[in-house]
Amino acid sequence: MLLLTLNQGDGVPLYLQLVSQIKALIATGRLIPDEELPAVRVLALQLVLNPNTVVRAYRELEMAGLVYKRRGAGTYVSAGVTPYTNDECRKLLAQRADALLVEGRNLGYPVEHLIVLLRERSAMLKGGASDDKERD
Amino acid sequence: MLLLTLNQGDGVPLYLQLVSQIKALIATGRLIPDEELPAVRVLALQLVLNPNTVVRAYRELEMAGLVYKRRGAGTYVSAGVTPYTNDECRKLLAQRADALLVEGRNLGYPVEHLIVLLRERSAMLKGGASDDKERD
Amino acid sequence: MLLLTLNQGDGVPLYLQLVSQIKALIATGRLIPDEELPAVRVLALQLVLNPNTVVRAYRELEMAGLVYKRRGAGTYVSAGVTPYTNDECRKLLAQRADALLVEGRNLGYPVEHLIVLLRERSAMLKGGASDDKERD
Amino acid sequence: MLLLTLNQGDGVPLYLQLVSQIKALIATGRLIPDEELPAVRVLALQLVLNPNTVVRAYRELEMAGLVYKRRGAGTYVSAGVTPYTNDECRKLLAQRADALLVEGRNLGYPVEHLIVLLRERSAMLKGGASDDKERD
DNA sequence: GTGGTCTAGACCACA
DNA sequence: GTGGTCTAGACCACG
Structure with a gap:
């Protein structure tokens, strides 16, 4: 089951949160080429979302070439794609860094x-207990 | 002049960014009771946004009891605002740090x-850049 | 269709007139919990005013806990709103009556x-006129 | 001392409340021709208003021909003026009546x-004790 | 279709 | 000059 964490109240569109998290999972190899993504309805149920929101996220990913769909089968990770350029990475991180600053x-x-x-939290996140997101 | 930094691209409504930043400035005593906030139009000019957006932020702050307004005069920091505890500060920062990590x-x-x-962006923010664009 | 009557000329902000009238409808049970309020644009059309004015009124009602919103769905009356007592009703009306007297x-x-x-105006209001102009 | 009652919070401009109340006093003969109105500063103090607000009210009255000013002396009620036409009266009353309705x-x-x-309140207002306005 | 945010710019009340 | 209200109309997120 995909580990995705949505933040409902922070103003960031839900579908964008989905897109960026899935992008990151692909970029780091936690989702591998031709792996199947959860069905729209399944993910929607899991995240307590409207299915259309998931549909939209998948559509964005498909348009970015990161996933492909097989009618009647499901949604799969594309092979050989680079979800982010270095520049995009830096922009994403810069935004987070700015927020902290x-x-x-x-x-x-x-x-x-x-x-x-930052070093403290890094140690904590690696170590285990965190009130926040995923781990590996 | 108030040091406020807006991030136009991250999905968080501008007026909410204003609210939380000004809230932080008040809760840490960097804005003191009865100190006058910049006039709506002044802040709007400074931040290059529509006066109504500032109006809305100020209004939220007023309803939260953090500022009061004197018609025709200006907007002022309320007295008796309970400051952030160190713990609260650290929690807020930890959230941001975790997001970055x-x-x-x-x-x-x-x-x-x-x-x-972080150091790079810090230098840039001090230098005056306030958007999310890269620059060398 | 909601029976709301705005008085454009009397200096009371339109959004406040909306707020107090809808508040009254809820507090007297004429709007019941989970009942849907008219869509912002619909009410704006009906009352011939700008949608943003309605948005503002609904927002105030939401912050007062009288209504809640479901994104993409609509605006609904909250449950558990404490109704007006007879005394409160009489007080509100007595204020208006005194002003007239x-x-x-x-x-x-x-x-x-x-x-x-009063009888004349009552007939007019029922007839449909909603502004403050005279008519024979 | 003039019996004037201002309602600070109801959205009706303060200077308009002044104007209409003074008009009514003139219209009913409680202020007679050539009677002196309170000095601007005196009235401002009494009503806890900015003097400019009183100035503005007096200016409106002067422009309507209801009062005249003698430099260095004061402000006086004009003779032989009819502050309201019948139509104006009806409009004012219709507004109040509508609010009640x-x-x-x-x-x-x-x-x-x-x-x-209305009858009850009328009896009360005439009788004496009222939590509200003037009497005669 | 729903509500949410933002811009641009008007006019008003008040100090 | 200050803040307050309102209009007109844009684009976005969501069901």
């Missing part, structure tokens, strides 16, 4: 503190 | 790379 | 004239 | 009940 600045934390925090 | 790991970036990126 | 006395109209006027 | 309808009160209420 801005929050830090507004709360009065210098960058060095943020870096310390 | 997870995205980084999904894209195959080690923590040390993220830290380099 | 005071104005009438200031202008030298006896109560009986006011009652005649 | 709409509130009554939204609260589920038939017109006849409103009329009963």
